[in-house]
Amino acid sequence: MVIIDGLYHQTPALRHKEILAAMGRGVSVVGAASIGALRAAELQPFGMAGVGAVFRAYVNGEIDGDDEVAVGQEPGGRQRALTWPLVNLRHVLRIAREEGAADARTCAGLLEPLRAVYYPQRSTAAVLAVLRREGATHLADWLRDRRADDPYFGDLKRLDALEAIGAAVSGALPPAPGRVPAGAWDTGYHRRWVNETVAEDVGALTLATVDRLAYQQLFDSDFATRWAAFLEHHSQRPGDGQGVPLAERMARLGGDGDGAPPVYAVFRPVLDLTDRQTVGLLLAGETAADRATIVRYAARNAEVARTHPGFRPEAVVDAAARRVLLQLWKADAAQLDGEALSRGLGSGQHAVEALKTFLLGFLADARAARPVEAADAR
Template identity: 75%
Template sequence: MVIIDGLYHQAPALRHKEIIAAMGRRVSVVGAGSIGALRAAELQPFGMVGVGAVFRSYWSGEIDGDDEVAVGQEPDGRQRALTWPLVNLRHVLRIAEREGLADLRTCAELLEALRAVYYPQRSMAAVLAVLRREGAAHVGEWLRQRRSGDPYFGDLKRLDALEAISAATSGTLPPAPGEVPAGVWDTAYHRRWVNEAAAEEVDGLTLGALDRLTYQQLFDPCFARRWAAWLDHRSNHPGVGSGMWLAERLECLVGAAGGAPPVWALFRPVVDLTDPQAVRVLLAGETAADRAAIARCADRNAEAARSRPGFRPEAVVDGAARGVLLRLWRVDSEGLDAEALSRGLGSGQHAVDALKKFFLGFLADAREARSMEVGDAR
């Protein structure tokens, strides 16, 4: 796997745990050019291989900032760079120094002046303007001419990317510097991220596994029993060491302490939704109508975002979501936490937050059901 570039300003950057998880599964991961070079320098002790000048600069400590490789991109999906990253400007100024256009001290001063420009605004026009202001208009003219003859002139990130791809495809990569210790990547945080990404096509709908599970946790009146069954299975198949059925565990606790809390208060594992057994047990009560409702909720959220720019399900007022949940589960505020825990939702607030994704769709379905009831009565 060769990692070169990726979004990071308007979206979460490529996670270290994703890369470590891949390497933990014996995938060779190479980084170069941009965020690939940065991650390679950070994860070399775990076995990630770095290639190219940008990686070497990060690894040696010559550079250490994210802004060294950051660029602004076209917003239309083409992802063409609109601005200059510092690593490319540093490379250009070294060439200028070698060709006698400026001495080493002047190039260092020019680089600092260019660094002061915020990276999404460091366009070619801005670079030329800074060079003119600093008394180096001739360097700007030289750069403009070189770029007119070669649109890739000075693009160190591109050179490194090509080097990495060539090395990976020709089998000439340097050996991995280390190895991921067993299990270091398999954390609760990683499993939550995997659950967010897990999806499959069912009934012609592409649905996230986590959405399907959460819908059952919220809306299936029998889900507490299903969660207890899953905890029993999980308790006896812990993955490490010898398992013990929950009845045995509780018996031990009762013997030791004279009483035991409910199983859902004792055991709160993070479900692995890539595990077919987990999906089979936890979604045993799911129906085609449930899956259609999840899709309708997603459509309602998308429609709200179009009509009210900036809308997100998380913006639903806590009190409104909490009121729906209390009526749905037929509990009072004091019983909300216990009911949420019995369904594997962690806490009452976690359940309230989870409901917000389905809030608009649930209300729309409820209004439609009431209209049909009124129509039938007439």
């Protein structure tokens, strides 16, 4: 696997644990050019290899910030770089010194003014303007002419990317300098992140399994029974579950007498939604109508986001979601944590956060149902 570039800023960046998980499964991973070079420098002791000048600069301590490789990209499918990363500007200044387009003192004084331009605004026009403002007019003209002759001139990241791809194609990858410790990536955080990526085609739709599960946990009045059955199944599985019935485990903990906490408060496993048996048990009560409702609620969120730019479901006020949740579960505030735990939601606050994804759609359904209820009452 060759990792070159990636997204961050508006989306979570490529995670270290994701790379460690791949290497732990026997995949050879090499990084170069951009975030690939940065991750390779960070994960070199664990077996990730690196290729190219940018990687070597990180390893040698010549550069250390992620802003060194950051660029603004063209939206859509092409993702063409629209701005200059600092590593490319360093490369250009080095070539300029070698070719006599500017002396070493001039080049040394230009890096900070160029760095001061925010990376999504560091276009070629902006770079040339900074050079001219700093009195490096000859250098600006030289760079303009070189870019006119070769649109890839100065693109060190591109050179490194080509080197890495060539090494992968030829099989000449550098040896892994370290090794991933067994299970280093297998944390609760990693499992939760993996769960966020699991989806399934249901008819003509692709639905995230976490959304389908959350809907059942929140809206299925019998889900506590389903969660209890899952806990029993999980406990009797070899490995994480230790392969014994829950009653026996509770007895070992001295928790089988009067006043003992309920099983669901004691045993709270991190779910693995890549396990089809787990998903099958937890979604056994799901219906086609449930899936259609999830789609409808997602469409409602999208509609509100179009009319209210910047809206996100997680920004819904906690108090509003909590009030609806208590009504939905016919519970009072003191019962909220226990009810959430009995449904595998971790805590009342976790349940409140989970409801926010569905809240606008649920309220829209409730408003639409009121005229019918009023007519029935008459």
